[in-house]
Amino acid sequence: MKVIKRDGHMVEWCPEKVEQAINKANMEVEEEEQASSVQIKNIIKYIEKLGKKRILVEDIQDIIEMKLMSIGKYNLAKKYITYRYTRELVRRSNTTDLAIKELIDGESEYWNTENSNKNAKVVTTQRDYLAGITSTDITRRFLLPEDIVSAHDDGIIHFHDADYFAQNALHNCDLINLEDMLQNGTIINGVMIEKPHRFLTAMTIATQLITAVSSSQYGGATISLTHLAPFVRESYERYLKKYKERKFKKEDCEKYAKEDIKKEIIDGVQTFQYQINSMTTTNGQAPFLSVCMYLGETDEYKEELAMIIEEVLNQRIEGMKNEKGVYVTPAFPKLLYVLEEDNIHKDSKYYYLTELAAKCTAKRMVPDYISEKIMKEYKKNEYGDGDCYPCMGCRSFLTPDRSISLGNVAKAKNYVEGKPKYYGRFNQGVVTINLVDVALSSEKDEEKFWQIFEERLELCHRALQIRHKRLSKATSDVAPILWQNGALARLEKGESIHELLHNGYSTISLGYAGLYECVKYMTGHSHTDNGIGKDFGIKVMQKLNDKCKEWKEIENIDYSVYGTPIESTTYKFAKCLKDRFGVIKGITDRDYITNSYHVPVFEEIDAFTKLKLESEFQRLSPGGAISYIETPNLCNNLDAVMEIIKFIYDNIMYAELNTKSDYCQVCGYDGEILIDDNLEWYCPNCGNRDHDKLNVARRTCGYIGTNFWNKGRTQEIKERVMHIDNKDAD
Numbered sequence: 001m002k003v004i005k006r007d008g009h010m011v012e013w014c015p016e017k018v019e020q021a022i023n024k025a026n027m028e029v030e031e032e033e034q035a036s037s038v039q040i041k042n043i044i045k046y047i048e049k050l051g052k053k054r055i056l057v058e059d060i061q062d063i064i065e066m067k068l069m070s071i072g073k074y075n076l077a078k079k080y081i082t083y084r085y086t087r088e089l090v091r092r093s094n095t096t097d098l099a100i101k102e103l104i105d106g107e108s109e110y111w112n113t114e115n116s117n118k119n120a121k122v123v124t125t126q127r128d129y130l131a132g133i134t135s136t137d138i139t140r141r142f143l144l145p146e147d148i149v150s151a152h153d154d155g156i157i158h159f160h161d162a163d164y165f166a167q168n169a170l171h172n173c174d175l176i177n178l179e180d181m182l183q184n185g186t187i188i189n190g191v192m193i194e195k196p197h198r199f200l201t202a203m204t205i206a207t208q209l210i211t212a213v214s215s216s217q218y219g220g221a222t223i224s225l226t227h228l229a230p231f232v233r234e235s236y237e238r239y240l241k242k243y244k245e246r247k248f249k250k251e252d253c254e255k256y257a258k259e260d261i262k263k264e265i266i267d268g269v270q271t272f273q274y275q276i277n278s279m280t281t282t283n284g285q286a287p288f289l290s291v292c293m294y295l296g297e298t299d300e301y302k303e304e305l306a307m308i309i310e311e312v313l314n315q316r317i318e319g320m321k322n323e324k325g326v327y328v329t330p331a332f333p334k335l336l337y338v339l340e341e342d343n344i345h346k347d348s349k350y351y352y353l354t355e356l357a358a359k360c361t362a363k364r365m366v367p368d369y370i371s372e373k374i375m376k377e378y379k380k381n382e383y384g385d386g387d388c389y390p391c392m393g394c395r396s397f398l399t400p401d402r403s404i405s406l407g408n409v410a411k412a413k414n415y416v417e418g419k420p421k422y423y424g425r426f427n428q429g430v431v432t433i434n435l436v437d438v439a440l441s442s443e444k445d446e447e448k449f450w451q452i453f454e455e456r457l458e459l460c461h462r463a464l465q466i467r468h469k470r471l472s473k474a475t476s477d478v479a480p481i482l483w484q485n486g487a488l489a490r491l492e493k494g495e496s497i498h499e500l501l502h503n504g505y506s507t508i509s510l511g512y513a514g515l516y517e518c519v520k521y522m523t524g525h526s527h528t529d530n531g532i533g534k535d536f537g538i539k540v541m542q543k544l545n546d547k548c549k550e551w552k553e554i555e556n557i558d559y560s561v562y563g564t565p566i567e568s569t570t571y572k573f574a575k576c577l578k579d580r581f582g583v584i585k586g587i588t589d590r591d592y593i594t595n596s597y598h599v600p601v602f603e604e605i606d607a608f609t610k611l612k613l614e615s616e617f618q619r620l621s622p623g624g625a626i627s628y629i630e631t632p633n634l635c636n637n638l639d640a641v642m643e644i645i646k647f648i649y650d651n652i653m654y655a656e657l658n659t660k661s662d663y664c665q666v667c668g669y670d671g672e673i674l675i676d677d678n679l680e681w682y683c684p685n686c687g688n689r690d691h692d693k694l695n696v697a698r699r700t701c702g703y704i705g706t707n708f709w710n711k712g713r714t715q716e717i718k719e720r721v722m723h724i725d726n727k728d729a730d
Helices: 015-026 037-049 057-070 074-105 123-143 146-153 178-184 199-214 225-245 250-278 302-318 351-364 372-378 435-442 446-471 515-523 532-555 569-581 607-619 638-651 711-718
Strands: 002-004 010-012 054-056 157-159 186-188 191-193 221-224 289-293 334-339 368-371 427-434 507-513 558-563 627-630 654-658 698-700 703-705
Touching: 002 057, 015 037, 015 057, 015 074, 037 057, 054 057, 057 074, 146 157, 146 446, 157 446, 157 569, 178 186, 178 199, 178 221, 178 225, 186 199, 191 199, 199 221, 199 225, 199 250, 221 225, 225 250, 225 289, 225 302, 250 302, 289 302, 302 334, 302 351, 334 351, 334 372, 334 638, 351 638, 351 654, 368 372, 368 638, 372 638, 427 435, 427 446, 427 569, 435 446, 435 507, 435 515, 435 569, 446 507, 446 532, 507 532, 507 569, 515 532, 532 558, 532 607, 569 711, 607 627, 607 638, 638 654, 654 698
Parallel strands: 002 054, 221 289, 289 334, 334 368, 427 507, 507 558, 627 654
Antiparallel strands: 002 010, 157 427, 186 191, 368 654, 698 703
């Protein structure tokens, strides 16, 4: 018999524990009121004769109390109840203390693998985690109702980022309005930062702004290189003026000015890359940054933008040196390359940049690709025109807003009347529904499935409303860099951010996980079958969208469907499902569940079929989604990379290629670091298993992780099949 503990874990039935608990209560009463050893054994036999495969610990305690009263041991039963209540208080009071001790001692697998971009051993990360433990405790005990906490603990839903929720001022992801802050000045820590007048200065200021913004929220942030392009021209004109003043010939002035600006771009990009990867935010990590490269954002400064993009790609191909001085793949910034008419065809003017991007992807896993063509089909503004813009962080896409008719609600200084505004917008937060639990709870009864689905969605809705209401109490003073100094708005001191949370100016996300397992359990088919399974999967996705639309129309809050990048939660959900429903072959027999709408990692499917299929589900995930294909080393097969890129342009809005980029510091091996059957990483060349001497980079739910993962995610990485072969590589 298995006993289900309060934290959801299952342990073997231990009758000695029952005997011990009753004996402790015995010590609190007179001898004649005590239960004899025979009576205690009879209670234990009664429990065992129930013949249950699994039983809740609370049910065991209820039976003990009932049996003690049935044999006339009323006072003893009272003492046992008191003992039980006292133990519950001790458990509650010690939860936070224990979590802190485990973190500091480095004994907890959870903390050591909670985030693959954070090292829990260093003090900056520990400081963030310590604050997070306290925030989570406050959130659970005071800010969320018991049913939402219980649903979160049981893996029915996931209330994201509880470790930041105690502060009402923190939100998720941003599209930073870098143009406004650079062109019109800003303030950091009370110090005025005026408009820079050369590219190198602008790049340096940009890194400071990014770090300040990232320290004022907890999610990803994105900037566009377009906003830095004007400063390339300013620098060039300064160099040109210098040589003209020295009476150089016109052609020499231009020649030397071009040489100087090329050198400054190299220095500026290098400065940016080093600072982004060496700075630490209040979140205990480098800024979780994405950098957009979109030629179509500008006509006036397109040449300058192309020069920056080229250098960013060149330096990323080179990589960054690790502690041994060897070039390896950095996790950040994530690069977003927009595919468009000007760079996708061989005769396109900027095709050379796409070829360079392909080389970079093969070597360093970035950039990821956004199709301007497909995005403009998906993202229509209020006038019906298609727009293209980057995601916030790894996959969070804004839905088209009413910024044209709303006017300049953020009071941005770069606002253009009649033009949609995306930079300066943000996401309020996420709550995720576990679709697998909905399916298993229905026991394959479809009518019951939709009923439970409806109930769980309303649970998520209430949790999202709590997120929104808490954030709506914030004023601009809580994060001046965001709300007063241009990153998101230019509000007055003390002004409420309330208006920016409505009318579609910001989004709030209904996440979902485990579509594959949900569909597989309900229909017996994968959602990739182009038949029964796929149809059911589409119905599930449409239901999510219908609910968001319903809530939005009533509350004027932009709810959006979000394919959640559940990193550690994929493991937590899997464990909860096993505890609640046991091991079900093909559904709960792994230590992870599938992210969002993705084809399961173990399913054999070719790259083009996968991307085409997932594009249909990506359309139904407007608030956030990314697709990927798993590839071998393609550094010697760039033609294959280019074919995939072109396919992305024509078929799917946002996708990436997962290549391999590892290094062993012991023997110098630079091939793929492998995972054994015990889910341990090792160098296939020398057998090194020391995490501190292995550089491993793997895509984790849309971004690159470099600090290793929990067992569930590690198993998922191990089971990933290749979606393309490499027959022509050599």
